[in-house]
Amino acid sequence: MPKTMRAVEITKPGGPEVLAMSEQPVPQPAAGQILIEIAYAGVNRPDALQRAGAYAPPPSASPLPGLEAAGRVAAVGPDVSDWKVGDEVCALLPGGGYAEYAVTPAAHALPVPRGMGLKEAACLPETFFTVWTNVFERGGLKAGELFLVHGGSSGIGTTAIQLASTLGARVFTTAGSDEKCAVCKDLGAERAINYRDEDFVEIVRDAGGADLILDMVGGDYLPRNVRALADDGRLVQIAFLSGPKVELNFAQVMARRLTITGSTLRPQSDLAKARIASALREHVWPLIEAGRIAPVMDSAFPLADAAAAHARIESSGHVGKIVLKVR
Numbered sequence: 116m117p118k119t120m121r122a123v124e125i126t127k128p129g130g131p132e133v134l135a136m137s138e139q140p141v142p143q144p145a146a147g148q149i150l151i152e153i154a155y156a157g158v159n160r161p162d163a164l165q166r167a168g169a170y171a172p173p174p175s176a177s178p179l180p181g182l183e184a185a186g187r188v189a190a191v192g193p194d195v196s197d198w199k200v201g202d203e204v205c206a207l208l209p210g211g212g213y214a215e216y217a218v219t220p221a222a223h224a225l226p227v228p229r230g231m232g233l234k235e236a237a238c239l240p241e242t243f244f245t246v247w248t249n250v251f252e253r254g255g256l257k258a259g260e261l262f263l264v265h266g267g268s269s270g271i272g273t274t275a276i277q278l279a280s281t282l283g284a285r286v287f288t289t290a291g292s293d294e295k296c297a298v299c300k301d302l303g304a305e306r307a308i309n310y311r312d313e314d315f316v317e318i319v320r321d322a323g324g325a326d327l328i329l330d331m332v333g334g335d336y337l338p339r340n341v342r343a344l345a346d347d348g349r350l351v352q353i354a355f356l357s358g359p360k361v362e363l364n365f366a367q368v369m370a371r372r373l374t375i376t377g378s379t380l381r382p383q384s385d386l387a388k389a390r391i392a393s394a395l396r397e398h399v400w401p402l403i404e405a406g407r408i409a410p411v412m413d414s415a416f417p418l419a420d421a422a423a424a425h426a427r428i429e430s431s432g433h434v435g436k437i438v439l440k441v442r
């Protein structure tokens with residue numbers, strides 16, 4: 116095992132140019148952890164927020180960016196019995212994925228689905244953990260319900276459309292171009308709304324209102340989401356790309372028995388994340404292995420070009436997931 120590794124570090128808060136290659140010590144797995152020799156690392160919007168100084172890692176996490184990866188187990192810490200050296204895994208990471216090696220709790224790793232390559236597998240953890248816990252656990256989405264997901268072409272959106280439609284919900288979504296809307300429909304959306312041309316509130320209300328909305332936009336979408344909800348509808352907020360502060364008339368919440376909630380994955384306990392991992396293994400991995408759901412791949416960049424990968428995700432020109440090729 117080498118003592119040092121190549122890794123991308125955030126040299127200071129700022130734009131993509133603050134990402135730089137560096138030499139870092141190879142982390143050692145503590146009790147209950149595995150060390151992964153990373154083949155591919157997923158790039159997510161929260162990585163860009165962390166780079167900009169707007170999303171600090173939890174105190175115990177690596178300061179290096181990277182919330183998910185796929186590769187081979189290179190070492191196991193004490194008390195790990197689920198994995199052995201050489202197993203191929205994809206895993207949610209507390210941080211540190213933009214590197215040749217990273218440690219994570221053994222219970223946050225999942226097997227690479229049968230028939231899937233490491234490149235695609237690296238794209239699964241962050242969005243599948245997030246969508247599963249917010250849409251199906253917190254949001255309680257059921258077959259037959261009308262589900263609206265904003266940002267349908269994002270990593271989160273492409274995952275949510277596929278999972279919700281495969282599990283029997285009617286899916287409406289918003290995206291910023293006709294091309295993105297076409298992809299969303301191919302993935303299973305019944306209605307894809309180009310929000311630059313059409314008003315999602317009217318379209319969703321005409322369809323009876325949304326039973327559940329998954330939103331990452333916030334800002335003026337908050338009152339508009341409330342209007343788009345059906346009676347007893349639920350709104351789950353997972354980000355605020357347009358800002359978290361807004362004026363809202365809460366009388367609607369009371370009169371129509373609405374629920375407004377939200378969550379963020381990274382600060383949750385190891386146990387909470389382990390529970391999400393086992394739910395995914397039970398309910399979702401069989402759907403992936405049956406070929407009914409697959410990550411939508413946008414592009415791959417060499418690890419050394421992480422800045423270009425960040426520029427792409429922040430351009431919003433992408434559809435689906437961006438990965439870094441580590442080895």
Ligand SMILES: NC(=O)c1ccc[n+]([C@@H]2O[C@H](COP(=O)([O-])OP(=O)(O)OC[C@H]3O[C@@H](n4cnc5c(N)ncnc54)[C@H](OP(=O)(O)O)[C@@H]3O)[C@@H](O)[C@H]2O)c1
Nearest residue numbers: 159160266269270271290291331353354356378379380431
């Ligand atoms: N709470 C959690 O646990 C959690 C976990 C993971 C990710 N997230 C959040 O979920 C969101 C999606 O993540 P991701 O990695 O899938 O992102 P992503 O692929 O970068 O997608 C974001 C997309 O949202 C759309 N969008 C709509 N309004 C926008 C606005 N005001 N500013 C920027 N983009 C806007 C853009 O497409 P168009 O505008 O062209 O449609 C953009 O491509 C991010 O905000 C991320 O921080 C939350």
